[in-house]
Amino acid sequence: MRSLFRSAPRRSGTGTHGRFLFALGQCVPFVLALLVIVIELTPAHFLYTGPLLTATPALAAVTMGPRGTLAAAAVAVAVSVTTATYNQAWGTQQVYTNFLALFLVSVASVTTSSAVRTRRKNELDQVRRIAAAAQEVILRPVPARLGPVRVAHMYLAAESEAQIGGDLYEAVQTRYGVRMIVGDVRGKGLPAVRAAAAVLGAFREAAHYEDDLVEVINHCAAALARERAVPGAFDQHALVEGFVTALVAQVPDGPVVEVVNRGHPPPLVLHRGRVQTLTPTCPLPPLGLEDVIADLPEKADSFSFVPGDRLLLYTDGVIExxxxxxxxxxxxxAMEAVHVRSPQAFLEELHQKLIRHTHGYLADDAAVLLVDRLEEA
Known part of the structure; x- marks a missing residue:
């Protein structure tokens, strides 16, 4: 399995509002320094501003790293020198006391900021290694060649949090053709892992003995229902979130691909340089939400998939x-702009485009399965 944990800058907060508050917090130390300048260079200089400047590096250490804290301390020192010179206060005990306090707070703030950042980075790296190991236990490597197709796969880990995601995929060769599944559990953490493991286990078993592709995904839904019914496996919040968008696809001997889509982003086929979307004829609910529809489909959708075509199955972490x-x-x-023949090289270039688009930051895990239809012998 190709699993990528990239060292993209972390973002604090949720969405635009959280990023705005974080940026605002970073401005506070410098706003304080500006306020001191205004007070000291105006008739309001009778106000005692020493504590404001002393607090500047301490406040910077809360939202910035060591460099930001040093920058705030340097600004505070520059302001102190400027105001002491302007007010002709050199030689007074108050000035030297302020400088000593500022020096001590700056050293403590830089040291603390550096230690906290190092400890947090080590903890996050450890959690990510554990998450990667857990994902590899569930997501087995897919063979590069399965019957009439070549396969490449990639798993991209989100940087927004160190929780294990619920993206899943598998491809197996059966007597009915090559069968694949791609899915995404709504939610994070261990409940998502349990749901993904239940769905994948059911697929790996049913794919080999069920001749009907609809029945294969029905087995996956039943396995998810059993997992959700286990006492303590899901808390109330996880039960609300723990549905799974999934699709199963089958590549038989003929020039077609059969798909059953349960609320998942539709597959894409690259045919002669142009991308076609395999839209389901009837929208269906995700696994775990079968109660919202009375009649489920009795057969899979069939689409053209001729030799030379390239099929892409993916989770919403890519398109979102x-x-x-x-x-x-x-x-x-992006698919139409990639012009390489090897499936793995195709995914590598697609991955680079995704990273450039997001500036190295992924808000959600992303799983991709690429299937090339080979020329008939």
Whole structure:
């Protein structure tokens, strides 16, 4: 399995509002320094501003790293020198006391900020290693060649949090053809892992003995229902979130691909340089939400998939990846712009486009399965 944990800058907060508050917090130390300048260089200089400058590096240490804290301390020292010179206060005990306090607070703030950042980075790296190991236990490597197709796969880990995600995929060769599944559990953490493991286990078993593709995904839904019914496996919040968007696909001997889509982003087929979306004829609910529809489909949708075509199965972490202007990643256009023959090289270039689009930041895990239809012998 290709699992990528990239050292993208972390963002604090949730969405635009959280980023705004974080940026505002970083401005506070410098606003305080500006306020001191205003007070000391105006008739209001009779106010005692020493504590404000002393607090500047301490406040910077809360929202910035060692460099930001040093910058805030340097600004505070520059302001102290400027105001002491302007007010002709050199030689007074108050000035030297302020400088001593500022020096001590600055050293303590830089040291603390550096230690906290190092400890947090080590803890996060450890959690990510555990998350990667857990994902590898569930997501087995997919063979590069399965019957009439070549397969490449990639798993991209989100940087927004160190929780294990619930993206899943699998491809197996059966007597009915090559069968694949791609899914995404709504939620994070261990409940998502349990749900993903239940769905994948059911698929790996049913794919080999069920001749009907609809029955294969029905087995996955039943396994998820059993997992959700286990006492203590899901808390109340996880039960609300723990549905799974999923699709199963089958590539038989003929030039078609059969798909049953349960609320998942539709697959894309690259045919002669143009991308086609395999839209389901009837929208269906995700696994775990079967109660919202009375009649489930009795057969899979069938689409053209001829030799030379390239099929892409993916999770919503790909198409919902945003750039700094909140624009979604244009997956179809990105696929059409990649001109390499190897499936793995194709995914590598697609991955680079995704990273450039998001400036190295992924808000959600992303799983991708690429399937090439080979020329008939």
């Amino acid at each position: 990846a945003r750039d700094p202007d909140s624009a979604f990643f244009p997956l179809p256009e």
